[in-house]
Amino acid sequence: MCLLEEQAHPYIPNSPKNIRDDLLKEIGINSTDELYSDIPKELFNKKELKLPCAHSEYEVFKEVRNVLKKNKTVLDMPTFLGAGVWPHYVPAAVKAIISRGEFLTSYTPYQAEISQGMLQALFEYQSLMAELLEMPVVNASMYDWANALGEAALMAKRLTKKDVFLVPRIIHPERLSTLKTYAEPANIKVVQIEFNKDNGQLDLNDLESKLNEFRGNVAGVYIENPSYLGFLETHVDKISNMTHENEALFVVGVDPVSLGVIRPPGDYDADIVVGEGQPLGNPLNFGGPLLGIFATKDDMKFIRQIPGRLIGMTRSEDGKYRGFVMTLQTREQHIRRERATSNICSNEALCAVAAAIYLSLLGKRGIVELGKTILYNSHYAMKKLNDIDGVKAPYFNAPHFKEFLAMFHREGIGVEDIHKGLLSRGIHGGKIVKKEFPEFGESMLFCVTEIHTKRDIDMLALVIREIIEGGG
Amino acid sequence: MVKEFRQAKWSEPLIFEIGREGRIGHMVPTPSEEVREVVGEVEKLIPEVLRRKREPELPEVSEVEVVQHYTRLSQMNYGVDTGFYPLGSCTMKYNPRVNEELASMDEVAWIHPYQDESTVQGALELMYRLEKWLAEITGMHRFTLQPAAGAHGEYVGVQIIRAYHKYNGELGKRDEIIIPDSAHGTNPASAAMAGFKVIVVPSNEDGCVDIDALKAAVSERTAGLMLTNPNTLGIFEEKIGEIARIVHDAGGLLYYDGANLNAIVGKVRPGDMGFDIVHLNLHKTFSTPHGGGGPGAGPVGVTKELEKFLPVPLVEYDGEKYYLDWDRPYSIGKVKGFYGNFNVLVKAFAYILALGEKGLKTAAEISVLNTNYIVKKLGKVRGFELPYGKGKPRKHECVFSASPMKRDTKVKALDVAKRLLDFGIHAPTMYFPLIVHEALMIEPTETATKEQLDEFIEALSRISEEAYNNPEVVLSAPHNTSVTRLDEAMAARPKTLFLTWKMYLEKVGEK
Numbered sequence: 003m004c005l006l007e008e009q010a011h012p013y014i015p016n017s018p019k020n021i022r023d024d025l026l027k028e029i030g031i032n033s034t035d036e037l038y039s040d041i042p043k044e045l046f047n048k049k050e051l052k053l054p055c056a057h058s059e060y061e062v063f064k065e066v067r068n069v070l071k072k073n074k075t076v077l078d079m080p081t082f083l084g085a086g087v088w089p090h091y092v093p094a095a096v097k098a099i100i101s102r103g104e105f106l107t108s109y110t111p112y113q114a115e116i117s118q119g120m121l122q123a124l125f126e127y128q129s130l131m132a133e134l135l136e137m138p139v140v141n142a143s144m145y146d147w148a149n150a151l152g153e154a155a156l157m158a159k160r161l162t163k164k165d166v167f168l169v170p171r172i173i174h175p176e177r178l179s180t181l182k183t184y185a186e187p188a189n190i191k192v193v194q195i196e197f198n199k200d201n202g203q204l205d206l207n208d209l210e211s212k213l214n215e216f217r218g219n220v221a222g223v224y225i226e227n228p229s230y231l232g233f234l235e236t237h238v239d240k241i242s243n244m245t246h247e248n249e250a251l252f253v254v255g256v257d258p259v260s261l262g263v264i265r266p267p268g269d270y271d272a273d274i275v276v277g278e279g280q281p282l283g284n285p286l287n288f289g290g291p292l293l294g295i296f297a298t299k300d301d302m303k304f305i306r307q308i309p310g311r312l313i314g315m316t317r318s319e320d321g322k323y324r325g326f327v328m329t330l331q332t333r334e335q336h337i338r339r340e341r342a343t344s345n346i347c348s349n350e351a352l353c354a355v356a357a358a359i360y361l362s363l364l365g366k367r368g369i370v371e372l373g374k375t376i377l378y379n380s381h382y383a384m385k386k387l388n389d390i391d392g393v394k395a396p397y398f399n400a401p402h403f404k405e406f407l408a409m410f411h412r413e414g415i416g417v418e419d420i421h422k423g424l425l426s427r428g429i430h431g432g433k434i435v436k437k438e439f440p441e442f443g444e445s446m447l448f449c450v451t452e453i454h455t456k457r458d459i460d461m462l463a464l465v466i467r468e469i470i471e472g473g474g
Numbered sequence: 475m476v477k478e479f480r481q482a483k484w485s486e487p488l489i490f491e492i493g494r495e496g497r498i499g500h501m502v503p504t505p506s507e508e509v510r511e512v513v514g515e516v517e518k519l520i521p522e523v524l525r526r527k528r529e530p531e532l533p534e535v536s537e538v539e540v541v542q543h544y545t546r547l548s549q550m551n552y553g554v555d556t557g558f559y560p561l562g563s564c565t566m567k568y569n570p571r572v573n574e575e576l577a578s579m580d581e582v583a584w585i586h587p588y589q590d591e592s593t594v595q596g597a598l599e600l601m602y603r604l605e606k607w608l609a610e611i612t613g614m615h616r617f618t619l620q621p622a623a624g625a626h627g628e629y630v631g632v633q634i635i636r637a638y639h640k641y642n643g644e645l646g647k648r649d650e651i652i653i654p655d656s657a658h659g660t661n662p663a664s665a666a667m668a669g670f671k672v673i674v675v676p677s678n679e680d681g682c683v684d685i686d687a688l689k690a691a692v693s694e695r696t697a698g699l700m701l702t703n704p705n706t707l708g709i710f711e712e713k714i715g716e717i718a719r720i721v722h723d724a725g726g727l728l729y730y731d732g733a734n735l736n737a738i739v740g741k742v743r744p745g746d747m748g749f750d751i752v753h754l755n756l757h758k759t760f761s762t763p764h765g766g767g768g769p770g771a772g773p774v775g776v777t778k779e780l781e782k783f784l785p786v787p788l789v790e791y792d793g794e795k796y797y798l799d800w801d802r803p804y805s806i807g808k809v810k811g812f813y814g815n816f817n818v819l820v821k822a823f824a825y826i827l828a829l830g831e832k833g834l835k836t837a838a839e840i841s842v843l844n845t846n847y848i849v850k851k852l853g854k855v856r857g858f859e860l861p862y863g864k865g866k867p868r869k870h871e872c873v874f875s876a877s878p879m880k881r882d883t884k885v886k887a888l889d890v891a892k893r894l895l896d897f898g899i900h901a902p903t904m905y906f907p908l909i910v911h912e913a914l915m916i917e918p919t920e921t922a923t924k925e926q927l928d929e930f931i932e933a934l935s936r937i938s939e940e941a942y943n944n945p946e947v948v949l950s951a952p953h954n955t956s957v958t959r960l961d962e963a964m965a966a967r968p969k970t971l972f973l974t975w976k977m978y979l980e981k982v983g984e985k
Contacts, residue, residue, distance in 0.1 A: 016923065038867070046742055051740065072596030126975075148811040326960075329962070336659040347660050362499060365499055365500075
């Protein structure tokens with residue numbers, strides 16, 4: 003049912019005719035048309051736009067629900083997808099706090115005195131993330147890991163004045179594509195480094211030869227830990243040293259949820275750390291919003307080049323109160339304009355607050371416990387799948403955290419058969435990576451977290467066994 | 475009646491200063507005995523060299539303490555839900571609660587972007603329909619929903635300008651983007667990030683683009699022009715037709731910064747003004763909340779000619795099912811992972827559905843009506859003046875100058891802004907656009923009540939009286955907020971730069 007044109011709208015308090023007339027009278031005009039009299043007549047819409055008519059709240063509620071109910075969720079079917087956004091539980095307390103209107107409906111805290119809540123929460127995010135990463139400086143967020151990586155390459159170039167950025171060949175294709183989008187106009191050349199076929203590890207010989215080939219011109223060397231395909235990069239100290247010997251910056255991408263059990267990048271001398279903070283208290287949301295992590299060293303040369311917002315602790319001018327403000331804003335677009343470190347303005351502040359609440363809830367022991375549960379579950383899944391004749395899991399002979407590649411090598415069974423077979427039995431398998439990495443054959447990237455139960459994993463293995471034994 | 479405000483003043487410690495050893499705030503699931511047995515010693519799964527040795531110094535707090543802590547912090551924050559928020563260029567309109575409810579459904583929160591398309595038809599349908607609506611509203615051919623924010627959308631737009639000239643073999647030659655001096659700071663920053671030189675054109679006495687200056691600025695090096703219309707003074711660029719001709723004749727493209735669309739949404743379309751590329755801020759015109767600085771969403775629309783350059787993927791419909799189209803060889807590629815801030819898209823979808831065509835138009839008209847009411851009333855208050863475009867109606871916002879007040883009393887725009895906070899009203903945007911001295915940029919939006927507008931004017935009148943009679947109370951404002959004026963210089967000095975709790979402890983030597 004379309005609402006009537008003359009009806010007042012609940013979102014528009016001055017829409018009733020009597021109030022509108024009051025305002026018009028005070029201004030001294032007869033119609034709002036007079037306020038548009040300066041716009042050339044030919045520009046106004048002549049036809050009615052092909053848009054819906056106005057609806058009551060209940061109708062909106064029903065219509066949007068009806069559309070969305072066509073989705074099947076990860077809660078409806080055990081799902082083993084990760085690859086850049088991962089299913090983790092979001093505690094109710096996180097949701098309750100970030101739904102509070104005082105946070106949700108505020109703008110960037112330009113007026114610090116009336117926005118201390120958001121500023122302190124973001125300062126806590128920076129502080130908590132710094133502990134987890136063992137990096138002294140963390141910004142108040144980027145859009146996501148991919149965008150943070152693009153910005154890291156730009157920052158590496160600004161700092162080193164060099165223009166080659168080395169990245170692993172095993173990298174998320176969307177991350178690589180984003181990096182290239184950012185790198186191209188800045189004249190940064192993105193070069194990929196080969197990997198060891200057996201264990202996936204970065205090929206140190208190839209790294210050395212690329213460092214030699216572009217000697218004196220390498221701005222940064224980037225690795226991911228855990229990698230896109232789930233294995234851990236074990237030669238971090240060696241890569242860090244090789245990078246620094248070549249006067250390049252060491253850039254590391256991380257999944258923060260791994261850092262309760264895995265060595266933090268600050269501990270192996272990363273200069274810039276990027277990553278995806280979504281696992282910390284943010285739902286999947288079909289891939290957005292996410293939370294781009296961006297961290298660097300405590301060195302003014304680096305800090306002055308960091309993109310994005312930074313929150314600093316200070317005092318009131320009379321010295322009475324502790325307080326928080328956005329600081330070092332002269333790096334930013336609203337002041338520095340075309341010479342800013344980045345164009346970023348709106349970021350993912352509320353997702354950062356969610357991460358702060360999440361890390362506070364888990365605390366120093368919870369983040370370790372969570373890491374262990376994920377290790378147990380993912381390794382249980384690897385064992386169960388590897389027990390099946392025709393499956394190799396993990397594909398790489400290396401340590402893994404929560405994701406792993408499985409290869410299906412039974413003749414006549416394609417990875418699509420596995421996917422379809424699982425789906426028809428109410429299970430969603432991992433991401434098919436055959437197109438991205440044909441060299442790994444019929445392979446699928448599985449993700450197992452704390453939300454997967456033994457039963458989910460047993461079912462997954464059982465159904466895959468049935469599919470393979472049944473010939474697809 | 476203007477009311478004195480009293481914000482919560484909790485002496486709230488940092489989360490690190492709360493709690494006791496041994497407390498936990500959340501229990502994570504633990505694996506069953508059988509899983510443990512099969513896997514064996516979990517420690518051995520991580521090689522020695524990669525094991526975390528030092529525990530992260532995270533707090534040890536109970537769930538109760540966490541909820542109380544962040545609830546108190548929220549009470550020391552101010553949002554549209556708290557009151558009037560006339561922050562210019564930010565379109566701080568009410569964020570309907572039903573949108574939040576819908577966007578938190580499991581069918582939004584718990585769907586993965588790589589799910590089989592057959593299991594996410596609802597999500598794809600919503601994106602497809604939203605794209606169609608946005609295209610219709612702006613007069614564009616296609617939209618990408620991928621950009622996460624307005625500036626991100628600008629970046630995509632400028633990358634498309636780049637791709638277009640590259641496609642035509644003119645990229646080497648066309649390396650300049652023209653931007654008016656009244657533009658948002660993100661415009662020049664986005665252009666520079668995409669590798670362009672920024673050419674600034676001055677505004678004329680009407681606050682609009684100086685046509686002669688524009689004619690002088692365009693050349694065979696012009697890649698494009700970035701413009702917002704209405705501009706940041708809230709004035710409609712009447713000569714947009716001529717501007718478009720000048721830029722197009724020079725071989726450049728016209729980019730529309732959609733930050734100010736709220737004034738004309740549903741009435742006038744950027745596409746009909748001659749723009750080739752448009753970004754929208756769903757967190758402005760389309761009512762999605764700003765979350766204290768994001769997440770937002772900055773979809774980008776383009777003409778038919780430019781469609782091929784849009785980021786991958788786009789949502790298509792084959793008459794039976796919706797699907798993602800990744801096969802777009804001329805695409806600029808990706809600017810972030812996945813498909814955009816989906817959760818935000820859901821809210822914008824619900825908003826358009828609630829308002830409909832007529833409602834969007836009403837929103838535009840009332841936002842403009844509210845602005846001109848402020849213009850009329852505030853124009854009579856001593857110490858404020860409205861520079862540029864004398865007698866011209868304003869659109870979504872108006873920019874007053876506190877220059878007369880500063881000259882007479884030493885009270886600056888900053889002081890006025892801080893004093894407004896004492897009345898429970900968020901300050902306007904200050905010192906922007908740069909072409910107005912002592913600028914106070916006021917955008918009431920259509921969701922303000924007449925009573926709020928009157929209260930706002932009354933507060934400014936009172937501040938004016940104070941400035942002329944008792945300036946100290948204004949100069950030392952705010953008094954009623956959680957904290958009094960903060961020392962920003964201290965926060966930026968390397969010796970007292972505290973970006974984390976640990977940095978503070980190390981520099982100050984406490985602990």
